[in-house]
Amino acid sequence: MQNSIVLLVDVEAALADSDLADNVYLVDNTRALGSRDEGRATMVSCVAGVHNPDGSPAAEAVLNWIAYGISALPPTLPRSFNLRSHHVAHDHALLEKLAATTHPRDVAALLAAHHEEHGAFGAQRSAMPYLPVDPRSATGEFVSPDAVDYAAHLNPEIVAIRGEAVEKGVIFPALYGSPDFYTEGWYWSASVDTNKVGLHDYILDLRLLRPTRSGGAVTWAPEIHPFKVQIEVSASTMVNGFTGGPLPGVLPLAPPLPAAEGAL
Amino acid sequence: MTPVNIQVFVDVIALLSGASPAQAVHLFDDSSAGSEALGTTGLVSSVLPGQLVRWTVTPLDVQTQVWIRGIAFGAAPPDAPPSAADDPPVWSRRFEGYVPADIFPGAPHPYRLDLCFGAANGPIVAVEGPALRLVPPCADMVAGDGASRLL
Structure with a gap:
């Protein structure tokens, strides 16, 4: 089963506070499986671990992360x-x-x-390091990279996933290539060792860009903000849907026809 | 005897957006004794006495959640209670079982698949139409490229 974990970041407020704690909202797609505190920074994602009676894994579990700025361009529009x-x-x-x-x-x-x-003939590029080629506001309007209020329109970027759950081998995160425009061509995903049942912490390192005006020029300085998230790996044992026990039985087909009984 | 795998592919979004099961659910099997209507909800899988039959469900959009809640054989009415209770959770139920050896071959045994999705107390969609057809032992050898295997 695939868990999707979405981070919504109020970039402007996070930059003002220099802190993510009150400015991140988490949602996922596993509320029905037991995820808690949906919509809050303290959300705990439930990962459903399913094991065979002998303890071996009976299903795979995959986590996917995606981070959005609340004021950023809607992800339905390719930004350029x-x-x-x-x-x-x-x-x-x-x-x-x-x-x-x-x-x-x-x-x-x-x-x-x-x-x-x-820039060079034929090439797509931004004159501003770290900034997308065509900066646009949430309403789709072009925003000058020199505008300080452009900060709110940039998606935060996950640059690392680390912490206890990674060190203990509960999750195995990696950055994968993606054809999606709105993730800048990358996304984070991880497989989960569902034998590690229980509550685990991990840290997302989010990069925000802080614009600073000095004289006539605007400098965009990357800032890395760590943010702690939790998952809870649950355990259930795979059972046979017909028998309710660990082993398959005879399928509950309709009983033999009375005529067949008489004929034999 | 190798098991028969029946794969159920579900376009979850279409199904929950009003498409009929016939439009949004596709069944396939790997029966060596022949099948009818592959890719539809009218799949008839040929199975042998004593053979293991195994159902698995896969969402076409890999990140959506769909599970088999129960499988009911015979002419159960569509609103009959599902064949399994809520415990264990739907994501830890495996649907497989052996074809009885004491059933007269020939007639199809229709069944109903109850599908459920990633929401507690959410909708249950009944898929009507598929069936198992019991064929006599060795029918798979005749149906396939079995001539050489018989020699």
């Missing part, structure tokens, strides 16, 4: 959708200027100017 021809347009403009140029010195100047303004 409206600007999908943005870079191509710059490159086309450069090609038109180059076509109209006759002197080699002008070509060099055009290329240098383009490179300074937009």
